[in-house]
Amino acid sequence: MSDRAALLQGIRAWLVFFVVCLVLSGATAFPLVHELRWTEGLLRSLSVPEHLPGLMHWIERVRHGLDATDAEYPFVLYGTDWLAFAHLVIAVAFWGPYRDPVRNIWVVEFGMIACAGVVPLALICGPVRGIPFWWTLVDLSFGVFGVLPLWVVRRKIQRLAAAT
Numbered sequence: 253m254s255d256r257a258a259l260l261q262g263i264r265a266w267l268v269f270f271v272v273c274l275v276l277s278g279a280t281a282f283p284l285v286h287e288l289r290w291t292e293g294l295l296r297s298l299s300v301p302e303h304l305p306g307l308m309h310w311i312e313r314v315r316h317g318l319d320a321t322d323a324e325y326p327f328v329l330y331g332t333d334w335l336a337f338a339h340l341v342i343a344v345a346f347w348g349p350y351r352d353p354v355r356n357i358w359v360v361e362f363g364m365i366a367c368a369g370v371v372p373l374a375l376i377c378g379p380v381r382g383i384p385f386w387w388t389l390v391d392l393s394f395g396v397f398g399v400l401p402l403w404v405v406r407r408k409i410q411r412l413a414a415a416t
Contacts, residue, residue: 259412263353263405270363270401271343277394278339281332285322288315310384342366353409354416360409364402370395 253261280287292311295301301308321328346363348356371392378388 256412256415259408259415260353263408263412264350266401266405266408267346267350270398270405271346273398273401274339274343274346278336278343281336281339284329284332285318288318306384306386310387349405349409353405354413357406357409357413360402360406364399364406367395367399367402370398 288311292315295308295311318329342363345359349359353360374388374391374395377383378385378391383391
């Protein structure tokens with residue numbers, strides 16, 4: 253296999269990995285109410301309340317909030333449907349770099365900028381919305397871990413461009 257073919261294969265593999273993670277991340281925003289009930293039950297069956305009471309308290313609080321919102325104001329959850337949809341639409345944009353990485357490197361750079369934007373959003377909005385700091389760290393991880401495969405892809409695309 254030529255260097256160019258190997259680079260292209262690596263770029264595509266990393267892009268598929270990133271897109272799958274993006275789609276899974278977005279898809280979990282659709283069934284929030286049921287998902288959180290299931291998560292709470294699972295955590296209880298694993299004795300998490302005894303070992304991580306802070307986590308369990310947070311999960312219970314969020315579930316209560318979602319239950320109340322779903323019962324009284326279900327239209328508010330429509331916002332998370334749009335959040336999920338946005339993840340899916342952004343994932344589609346990565347078809348461009350999959351097809352022609354050099355010409356569409358800007359999509360990868362856009363993704364990296366979006367990942368960087370997670371950091372100030374989580375650090376500013378988390379405290380404003382009463383999110384515990386340890387959960388803000390979970391949110392920050394989406395930006396940090398999201399940028400890593402994109403950084404690899406960008407480097408490979410630059411090498412591909414130089415070799416062409």
